[in-house]
Amino acid sequence: MSSAPITIGITLPPQIAYTLLTTLGIILLSGVVFLILANQKPRTEPEFTAHGFLNVLAAVLAPVWLLLFAHIIWSLWQLASQFDPTQQNADMRWHILAFVGLITALGGLISAPLALVRVWTTERQTRTAEQGHMTDRISKAVEHLGAEKTVKKLNDNGQTVETSEPNIEVRIGGLLSLERISQDSVRFDKGRDHVRVMEILCAYVRENSNARDAKDSLRYRYEVEVHGGDYIDGDVITEQTAQEFMDKHNLNDVSLSEKISVRAQTQWAHSLPKPRTDIQQALDIIGRRDQNDLEKAAGYTLDLRGSNLQAADMAQAADMASGNWSHARLQAARMEGANLRAARMEGADLSAARMEGADLYGARMDGADLSEARMEGADLYGARMEGADLYGARMDGADLSEARMEGADLYGARMEGANLSEARMEGAYLYEARMEGANLSEARMEGADLSEARMEGAYLIGARMEGADLFKARMEGANLSEARMDSHTYLTAAQIQTAAVRDVDWRNASWDQEQINAMFGDASVELPDHITRPAHWPDWKLPFSGENGFYAQWRKWRDDPDNFRPPENPDKP
Numbered sequence: 001m002s003s004a005p006i007t008i009g010i011t012l013p014p015q016i017a018y019t020l021l022t023t024l025g026i027i028l029l030s031g032v033v034f035l036i037l038a039n040q041k042p043r044t045e046p047e048f049t050a051h052g053f054l055n056v057l058a059a060v061l062a063p064v065w066l067l068l069f070a071h072i073i074w075s076l077w078q079l080a081s082q083f084d085p086t087q088q089n090a091d092m093r094w095h096i097l098a099f100v101g102l103i104t105a106l107g108g109l110i111s112a113p114l115a116l117v118r119v120w121t122t123e124r125q126t127r128t129a130e131q132g133h134m135t136d137r138i139s140k141a142v143e144h145l146g147a148e149k150t151v152k153k154l155n156d157n158g159q160t161v162e163t164s165e166p167n168i169e170v171r172i173g174g175l176l177s178l179e180r181i182s183q184d185s186v187r188f189d190k191g192r193d194h195v196r197v198m199e200i201l202c203a204y205v206r207e208n209s210n211a212r213d214a215k216d217s218l219r220y221r222y223e224v225e226v227h228g229g230d231y232i233d234g235d236v237i238t239e240q241t242a243q244e245f246m247d248k249h250n251l252n253d254v255s256l257s258e259k260i261s262v263r264a265q266t267q268w269a270h271s272l273p274k275p276r277t278d279i280q281q282a283l284d285i286i287g288r289r290d291q292n293d294l295e296k297a298a299g300y301t302l303d304l305r306g307s308n309l310q311a312a313d314m315a316q317a318a319d320m321a322s323g324n325w326s327h328a329r330l331q332a333a334r335m336e337g338a339n340l341r342a343a344r345m346e347g348a349d350l351s352a353a354r355m356e357g358a359d360l361y362g363a364r365m366d367g368a369d370l371s372e373a374r375m376e377g378a379d380l381y382g383a384r385m386e387g388a389d390l391y392g393a394r395m396d397g398a399d400l401s402e403a404r405m406e407g408a409d410l411y412g413a414r415m416e417g418a419n420l421s422e423a424r425m426e427g428a429y430l431y432e433a434r435m436e437g438a439n440l441s442e443a444r445m446e447g448a449d450l451s452e453a454r455m456e457g458a459y460l461i462g463a464r465m466e467g468a469d470l471f472k473a474r475m476e477g478a479n480l481s482e483a484r485m486d487s488h489t490y491l492t493a494a495q496i497q498t499a500a501v502r503d504v505d506w507r508n509a510s511w512d513q514e515q516i517n518a519m520f521g522d523a524s525v526e527l528p529d530h531i532t533r534p535a536h537w538p539d540w541k542l543p544f545s546g547e548n549g550f551y552a553q554w555r556k557w558r559d560d561p562d563n564f565r566p567p568e569n570p571d572k573p
Contacts, residue, residue, distance in 0.1 A: 166208075182197040287320060345365045356378065361380070361382060412432045442463065446467050465484065466485060
């Protein structure tokens with residue numbers, strides 16, 4: 001006798017079946033989320049934030065949860081209202097199973113948000129603990145920055161005395177700890193403490209290396225010792241006072257004619273001692289950070305105002321952009337290739353500083369001392385150097401386009417091959433400045449002193465030189481097309497051989513016949529009444545290019561002036 005299997009079939013209304021299935025899915029999803037988050041190890045990646053994920057999950061599921069809760073309550077009410085104790089056993093079982101299922105679903109629905117709240121609370125407590133731990137790390141590192149040690153030394157009387165001095169080793173450990181904290185903050189906490197660490201490092205440099213403790217430059221010391229603080233004027237420095245000063249400071253290898261000049265100051269700057277090891281370490285940490293975007297978002301810029309950084313080495317600095325270096329002492333500092341974009345250096349002493357190839361785009365150096373500074377190949381586009389001392393500065397090949405140098409002292413500055421297009425140099429002192437082959441197109445040099453300046457082969461197209469002093473200026477082979485000069489432009493003894501000029505009105509300029517004869521022009525040049533148009537000048541306006549173009553004919557004349565014949569006007573009958 002075989003027994004047949006017993007099959008129990010339960011038919012559920014679609015509404016209740018859908019409710020049970022959806023609720024079961026919600027319970028399972030909540031359980032998975034709870035298990036993942038509740039057992040999560042300390043974060044190793046900065047992108048994942050548990051409580052943020054839970055906030056999003058809650059916002060998305062809250063409406064669904066409310067609908068399901070209301071639907072289950074409604075279904076329970078329907079089952080209760082349809083319950084009949086006299087019904088058959090099968091129907092009774094169906095009612096009991098449906099009621100138990102809905103109660104279970106209701107329990108799961110209620111427990112799910114509670115579990116999520118628990119996980120959210122745990123995560124928040126974890127974050128609070130982590131923040132407290134980071135604060136403790138910062139506090140301990142800062143304590144190390146003030147570490148001192150007791151050392152025994154002999155005084156002038158030969159007695160052993162105990163003195164305190166900075167414990168450099170411990171301080172460097174504190175600085176490196178701060179760097180690690182900054183790196184961890186960027187990696188794990190989106191840089192929450194990075195700015196705070198940079199503020200601490202900058203404050204450490206400012207307080208431990210203040211500009212008031214810097215060694216004064218020779219020029220300043222000369223002013224104080226010899227002239228009582230008056231401004232140095234080469235005409236009043238006597239041979240005797242200069243000799244006495246140089247004897248006192250062991251500068252007898254410097255020519256008296258230089259009057260404690262740039263050369264002497266440069267020698268002095270390069271003899272300065274390096275910054276203390278911990279200060280240099282702090283600068284290295286600041287320089288090799290690469291979080292400019294993060295700092296911009298926080299509105300933070302490096303603050304090293306009034307710091308004594310004489311002879312500091314920042315050549316490997318990755319990012320010093322937008323920093324504030326105003327009134328800092330940076331004599332002979334090394335900043336080759338450094339990113340100093342938009343840096344503020346107003347009133348800073350950068351004499352003999354090394355900034356070759358540095359990015360100084362938009363930097364502000366008004367009133368700064370840049371004498372004998374090395375800035376070859378630097379990007380100085382739009383830099384502001386009004387009233388700056390650029391005596392003997394070297395800027396060969398630098399980009400100085402749109403730079404502001406009004407009233408600057410550029411005596412003997414070297415700018416061969418530099419791009420000075422649209423630069424502002426009104427009233428600047430450019431005596432003996434070297435600008436051979438420089439691009440000075442559209443440069444503003446009204447009232448500037450360009451006497452004995454070297455501008456051979458320079459592009460002076462559209463340059464404005466009204467009222468400028470060009471006494472003995474060298475402009476051989478320069479392109480003076482559209483250059484603007486007036487009756488106040490001093491042109492005596494200006495060397496202009498083989499220069500080119502077109503599209504200018506020089507009727508009020510003080511050229512003489514010999515100077516005009518040494519140039520190449522055409523009918524577009526308006527000359528003073530007392531000047532005769534040279535025979536090698538075409539009597540018509542040459543086109544810009546082509547065989548008979550202005551510059552092609554200019555080259556022909558330069559190559560063989562004796563045999564040159566100006567081209568005939570093709571429109572002449």
